[in-house]
Amino acid sequence: MTEPNNCYAYFSVYGDDIDPSALSAELGVAPTQAWLKGDLDPRRREKRTGHWSLYSRLARTAELEEHLHDVLLQMDANASAFAAVSQRFGGTMQLVGNFNDIGAGLNVAKGVIARLAFYGLQLDLDTYYLYSDARECTV
Structure with missing residues (x-):
């Protein structure tokens, strides 16, 4: 049996001078993930840059477009602040899809494109595609 797709999306900014606490106060929301430049990662290596990100709240089985919409809804709650932070730090909307079935794709409506442009986001x-005949064939 094929496992369900695993998809998620998040808004993120990176920069040497990112202060997660200050950004959270400016944006009015706590990040899903954040760190300062120099913080240690799980392997005890220093982070090369600061980071602040806000992930979709949906289950990872939701469609990729739904994750994108959820992140944008969270950003819309304080749109001018998110647009300013995105412009200042080069914001990215990251979409990740681990697909186990055929037919996976992405359909982004014009209105969503306009919102991405409003926030000055690059799209990554x-x-x-994780399907494997060897994994699916059982005798």
Whole structure:
């Protein structure tokens, strides 16, 4: 049996001078993930840059477009602040899809494109097709 797709989306900014606490106060929301430049990662290496991100709240089995909409809804709650932060730090909307079935794709409506443009976001789409005949064939 094929496992369900695993998809998610998030808004993120990176920068040497990112202060997650200050950004959270400016944006009015706590990040899903954040760190300062120099913080240690799980392997005890220093982070090369600061980071602040806000992930979709949906289950990872939801469609990729739904994750994108959920992140934009969260950003819309304080649109001017998110647009300013995105412009200042070069914001990215990251979409990730790990697809186990055929027919996976992405359909982005004009209104969503306009919202991405309003926020000055670059779009980074990473998709992975994980299907394997060897895994699916059982005798």
